[in-house]
Amino acid sequence: MKKLINDPEAVTTEAVEGFVLAHPDLVTQLDQLVVARVGGAVRGKVGLVSGGGSGHEPLHAGFVGVGMLDAAVPGAMFTSPTPDPIVAATRAADGGAGVLHIVKNYTGDVLNFETAAELADAEDIEVATVIVNDDVAVEDSLYTAGRRGVAGTVLVEKIAGAAAERGDDLAGVLAIAQRVNAGVRSMGVALSACTVPHAGKPSFELAENEIEIGIGIHGEPGRRRIPMASADEITDLLLDPVVEDLGLASGEHVLLLVNGMGGTPASELSIVYRHARRRLEEQGVVVDRSLVGNYVTSLEMQGASVTVLRLDDELTALYDAPVSTAALRWGL
Amino acid sequence: MKKLINDPEAVTTEAVEGFVLAHPDLVTQLDQLVVARVGGAVRGKVGLVSGGGSGHEPLHAGFVGVGMLDAAVPGAMFTSPTPDPIVAATRAADGGAGVLHIVKNYTGDVLNFETAAELADAEDIEVATVIVNDDVAVEDSLYTAGRRGVAGTVLVEKIAGAAAERGDDLAGVLAIAQRVNAGVRSMGVALSACTVPHAGKPSFELAENEIEIGIGIHGEPGRRRIPMASADEITDLLLDPVVEDLGLASGEHVLLLVNGMGGTPASELSIVYRHARRRLEEQGVVVDRSLVGNYVTSLEMQGASVTVLRLDDELTALYDAPVSTAALRWGL
Known part of the structure; x- marks a missing residue:
């Protein structure tokens, strides 16, 4: 294996660190492995959070910024992030109008985002969730019940992000995200x-x-x-x-x-x-x-x-x- | 060899065709293998032309547009374009204020751009040339006398492109390009x-x-x-x-x-x-x-x-x- 890495176990943390250093005008890193839009949550705007295993870059951290995600949660390589950093990201993205979780349809991601949504709810942050499942190749798969979420996720993030930016409420942003996923x-x-x-x-x-x-x-x-x-x-x-x-x-x-x-x-x-x-x-x-x-x-x-x-x-x-x-x- | 190609000999032409189809708001393709800024030369602005062997994408066609190149000349894979399409690109980029050729330091490129500049001169298009040679690895190399031109080329194209856009004359744009290459x-x-x-x-x-x-x-x-x-x-x-x-x-x-x-x-x-x-x-x-x-x-x-x-x-x-x-x- 030839790779431009140091410690195989530290790839994600070092890569996220480098990514944040390279884009100080766009993103900042929270305590945990969470990449958030610089300047924090936008008051009154629906927040958008996505995340999942690393190794799919630029997804998701590369889509944090104005008009798309408010925070991204990179898990370990090809491994779902745990609920804790997802909750931290949700908190960071919350401007008082609720937060949309954009989740690719993998069992681990769905489960961990679900738990995080419950934890956020306990903090009085309203969370809605869209599950992206655009891959027509197979029904059910390793790590997935139903269809997998793949490249269509970028379009859900872009278009729902624009809906949030124009001032749609949480139900409205969710509806747009669902319409993109359906199409x-x-x-x-x-x-x-x-x-x-x-x-x-x-x-x-x-x-x-x-x-x-x-x-x-x-x-x-x-x-x-x-x-x-x-x-x-x-x-x-x-x-x-x-x-x-x-x-x-x-x-x-x-x-x-x-x-x-x-x-x-x-x-x-x-x-x-x-x-x-x-x-x-x-x-x-x-x-x-x-x-x-x-x-x-x-x-x-x-x-x-x-x-x-x-x-x-x-x-x-x-x-x-x-x-x-x-x-x-x-x-x- | 596994590649997403059809005919190995047609890779460049098919790729350029696809590239132009995907970016109709930015670029258009001339008769020859030349990618030009949509809308044609900008009257009174110094034109910027670059080119070289294909296989280095997004260089150069990916940098055609407002604020960077006016035209790019993709050669065959890893092979300099011939003078003819370079002249066509120069013509397309000429808004009456002259054209800067940005040439990576490879013998074939230098020679063919030189010939093209002479041919353009015969058409009363004033051409200046900057040779990019940013690679410190080796002096002289396969295909090169002196140092090779590599990734620094993007910065020459970006910064000289901005100088042309703000209205610098040909000598001014050349001086900026040379300053970037020197640094x-x-x-x-x-x-x-x-x-x-x-x-x-x-x-x-x-x-x-x-x-x-x-x-x-x-x-x-x-x-x-x-x-x-x-x-x-x-x-x-x-x-x-x-x-x-x-x-x-x-x-x-x-x-x-x-x-x-x-x-x-x-x-x-x-x-x-x-x-x-x-x-x-x-x-x-x-x-x-x-x-x-x-x-x-x-x-x-x-x-x-x-x-x-x-x-x-x-x-x-x-x-x-x-x-x-x-x-x-x-x-x-």
Whole structure:
């Protein structure tokens, strides 16, 4: 294992420390492993908190800032954070209008955020929760009952963040988050596995000429392994189930997100995007907004995922609203 | 070789096509393989053109937009573009105030940009050229006489782009670009090699426990190969020669850029940043601005580079000026 790390057990704490040092205008670190928006909670604004195992950077700390999250809770590598730091983040994000927890659908995350919500409630902080489950690859999986939450999480965070910023109340922000989750689907592919530092070896094995379609962001098994194919063929295998599950019809407007798993050259993401966009357009679907890059990664895994979000005028406007975070920034 | 590509010979053209499709608000593609700022040249503004072999994305097309480049010329993978598309880009960038060519110091690039400048001159477009050579690792190298141009190029493009945007004339923009190049130094490390698609095999071999200090962005040999070490030790090996070559003194202000080579997890870049920043601060150097991410890559190579730019008030203000490109965006 060759990695730019010191102690395998200290990767998360050192990485968070470095991240916060690099972005003093955006974030600050609380006592616990919590990254919060600089300046503290915004009075009267619904607070947004997300978190989960580390190793998926820039998710979630990279999305803390104006227009997105108020606080993020990075767990250990690929491991849910415990309730304590989630409560601390919830407290930090609370401006008196309640807090939305954005939780990817993994058993540990769901459980720990649930406990944290109860603890916050005991402190008179109102918490609502949206569970993100956009991955169409499999029902149930390692660590998950139902569908997994993957790259669609970024869009929930962006759009719900904009709703909070414009002054929606907690029920309103929750409704927007749920609408995004209801309209977003993803599927991914792995060309190679990643190595969790404290494990020291790849989390699964792929043969020389083999790829895995429907991979999870922790290397959980996907739909099937197939021989290496062309980018266009692979893109079809990812996009088609997404489009089908969404029930997309000609004339609909969407956001297309091509997400890199961490070890994929930008040029390859552009090639996947190119084909996915063309295929959507051939079906009469209008690609109104696009995002191409590393947003929800799996350490240095090579691969990509394709995400489609059904847009309407309101969601488009919220997506376009100004945002200033380490990983997404425009209009500010 | 597992890559998300179709035809190995078509990687660059397909990737550029996808890139342009994804960013219609920022860029457009000319007839040739040229990516230009949408809306065309800005009347009276000095135009900025850069280019070079592909495989280093987001460099250069990812930096086309307001406040940075007016046009970029992606060559074939790791191969300089020929003079023709450089001339086309120069023409597209010319708003009547002349054009600055920003050229990384590789023999092919220098030669082809020189020829293009002569051809542009024959069309009465005034061209000035800055050669970027920030890599302190080696004097002379494969493809290079003198020092190589690497991640510092992004800072030349950003800061010179801001100078052009505020209305400096060609001599003024050139002087700013030269000042940035004079004050910026970089050095990189490879943990793994990358594979150029049409070559089909890794461009060099590293043993299981071996890394290369001072690597070039095309995998050119660096200073030496050493056994794998800790992130902090490796960071010292990159930062110390940079600081020494710059002659940095206590009390000076700098920008610190930790650049990923393409296949490095974000968490590892944060760990490198953390140590580099601390070490600079121990020496009394003030880190005023920071940039951490994949900016000048080498396909899927695992590794990173450390870049330090000496700042003064003017360069800091120009760096802070609004920019709107695919890979760097703030204030707009």
